[in-house]
Amino acid sequence: MNFLKAYTPYFVLALLFTSCTQHKGIDKKVYQRPNILFIMSDDHAYQAISAYQSHLIRTPNIDRIGKEGILFTNACVTNSICAPSRATILTGKHTHINGKTDNSRPFDTTQVTFPELFQKAGYQTAMFGKLHFGNNPKGVDDFMILPGQGNYINPDFITKNGDTTRMEGYVTDVITDLTLDWMDKKRDTLKPFMLMYLHKAPHRPWWPRPDKFEEFMNKKFPEPATLFDDYQNRGAAARTAEMNLLTDMMYNHDSKIRPELSKKMQPEPFVPEYNNGFHGPYTERLTEDQKALYEPILDKINQDFEENWSTMSREDKMRWKYQRYMQDYLACVSSVDDNVGRVLDYLDENGLSENTLVVYTSDQGFYLGEHGWFDKRFIYNESFKTPLLVRWPNAIAPGITNEEMVQNLDFAQTLLEAAQIEAPADMQGESLMPLLTSNETQWTRNAVYYHYYEYPAVHQVKRHYGIVTKEYKLAHFYYDVDEWELYDRLNDPNEIRNVYEDPKYADVVTRLKQQLEALRKQYGDSDELNQKYIDIHLENSIDSPLKQKGS
Secondary structure (H helix, E strand, O other), X not given: OOHHHHXXXXXXXXXXXXXXXXXXXXXEEEEOOOEEEEEEEOOOOHHHOOOOOOOOOOOHHHHHHHHOOEEEOOEEOOOOOHHHHHHHHHHOOOHHHHOOOOXXXXXXXXXXXXXXXXXXXXXXXXXXXXXXXXXXXXXXXXXXXXXXXXXXXXXXXXXXXXXXXXXXXXXXXXXXXXXXXXXXXXXXXXXXXXXXXXXXXXXXXXXXXXXXXXXXXXXXXXXXXXXXXXXXXXXXXXXHOOOEOOOOOOOOOOOOXXXXXXXXXXXXXXXXXXXXXXXXXXXXXXXXXXXXXXXXXXXXXXXXXXXXXXXOXXXXXXXXXXXXXXXXXXXXXXXXXXXXXXXXXXXXXXXXXXXXXEEEEEOOOOOOOHHHEOOOOOOOHHHHEOOEEEEOOOOOOOOEEEOOOEEHHHHHXXXXXXXXXXXXXXXXXXXXXXXXXXXXXXXXXXXXXXXXXXXXXXXXXXXXXXXXXXXXXXXXXXXXXXXXXXXXXXXXXXXXXXXXXXXXXXXXXXXXXXXHHHHHHHHOOOHHHHHHHHHHHHHHOOXXXXXXXXX
């Protein structure tokens, strides 16, 4: 679809005319193609954004993007795991097509990414933060990216020169500093820019900045209704997943219990002797001055644990783990929100807001104690849904909420159309431009396709694929099981009742299975491909349980 023909006349005029932009005292004539600022965090649950739910935390800066633009309530991913999600965003293709089905499989560098297309179209491109795979992002003029998962404190960065440099400070602040420095000192004001601002936070293991660590350690958070879910009426996948807060969340790595205290408390149940959370992210990276800020807070956490843990009931231990989790996770989110505010303020102060399309999203959702879990991977709502807020003053009316089924598969084509760049024919998403510009009648999708592959692996979430509409969710778990699950999304929002065998839903099952098969054909997925990726995964699977636990 040609954007100039299809969308709002006042924006067409903005595209056709030029305007004067003053930068450092020099007037420049700038052609008004929009700048693109793509902001993505890692594992940021929509439940931890107050524009969606405000019971856990306030995020005024991220909320602002939705208030001044559009908030999507049914945005979701095609495969809820970090690197595959990022590959889908970059290529506009499902993971079985771009080849990045799991975290261990290397990215196919022959794939065309949307930054390449922006670069070829005359945009200045840059990337700062967490990519998660590859050391040389394609189509990016300038970058500094974290190696792999990166570190929260004194992080290392890979530069475009191929070297690695360590920068002192807190990673969320440092990534923002790099981003602002590029916009202020390095960008070419004669060109529009496509800037990817990619946060590590709030990925595990959660190390907040010291001030946030202290602030949130003293907070108590409401528990989710399904914290003590017993998985009745669900299949083997939910019952066997290793994501439980009490039994699978590590005490040193996640809850900040010092290794020596864990060892002292042996053989206390639920306190295994892992120490990698302190060994790398904390013990080996911090300066003595930095440790002096963290140690008093760690003292309080460890004193509480030592004095009270052994006398707690199993339920109280679960509650203790939940609070420790939320305190650190949400403290990391708070820093993200503060820094997003810094960048939005820079756009305002430098006359860039009006012609910059701003996206805020995450690489997928995350469990915040729902069903007793942390992590992601499942087609269930908390991991399947992802935040998506978009602001573009020239095209998007402020304060819109949209409920359509949109996916990370759609991001590349959306941004390309906004910039008047033709998308490759083999991209599989749909541009969100009709929804951004209140032309909903041009939007035709009513269902999305999901497929998760990384099993057997860390967290032991079984392979499954499925179809999701606004009303229902049908999933097929396979490989070492053959089980189907159906959820009524409107009447069972917590997804605790599998109604696949309920006769009242027989017609729904029949219809959704037909739609599911049609989607698999449309996107080029099949049982033969499933077997191919099973074989590849088993050949390349990670063999270290400790390494897996920290992923």
